[in-house]
Amino acid sequence: MAESTGIDIQRYAFFRFMLPELEVGRSDIEITVDYGVDTEHNRVVANVWARIENTMIKGFIYTEFVPPVKKGEEQCRLIAAAINRNPLFHRHLQAFLAWVQNNQLRGENPE
Numbered sequence: 001m002a003e004s005t006g007i008d009i010q011r012y013a014f015f016r017f018m019l020p021e022l023e024v025g026r027s028d029i030e031i032t033v034d035y036g037v038d039t040e041h042n043r044v045v046a047n048v049w050a051r052i053e054n055t056m057i058k059g060f061i062y063t064e065f066v067p068p069v070k071k072g073e074e075q076c077r078l079i080a081a082a083i084n085r086n087p088l089f090h091r092h093l094q095a096f097l098a099w100v101q102n103n104q105l106r107g108e109n110p111e
Helices: 072-085 087-108
Strands: 013-018 029-038 043-052 058-066
Touching: 013 072, 029 058, 029 072, 043 072, 043 087, 058 072, 058 087
Parallel strands: none
Antiparallel strands: 013 029, 029 043, 043 058
C-alpha cells in the first residue's frame, strides 16, 4: 500500500471593507483580506486584494505580516491598521487602479 503524502490543511479567516472615496478618488473600491497564522514564524499572514465593487475585476495587492492576537476582532483591526500604514499598500493599489483604468479605456475603445 502506498504511503499517503498527506494534505496540508490550513484555516484562513476573511474580512472586507470599502475604501473611503477621499482616499482614492472613487467610492467603489472593496478591500478584501484573507489571513491565517504562520505558526512556524509566529505571525499572521494577510493577503490583501482590491476589487471594483459590482464587477469581476479583482487584483492581488500585497501581503502584510502582523503578530498574532487572541481575539479575532482585534486581529482584524491590527491587520487593517497595518495595511493603512504601509506605503506598499498605497503604491500597489494605485498601480492596480491604473491597470483598471487602462483596461477599461481599452474595452470602451477596442482597436
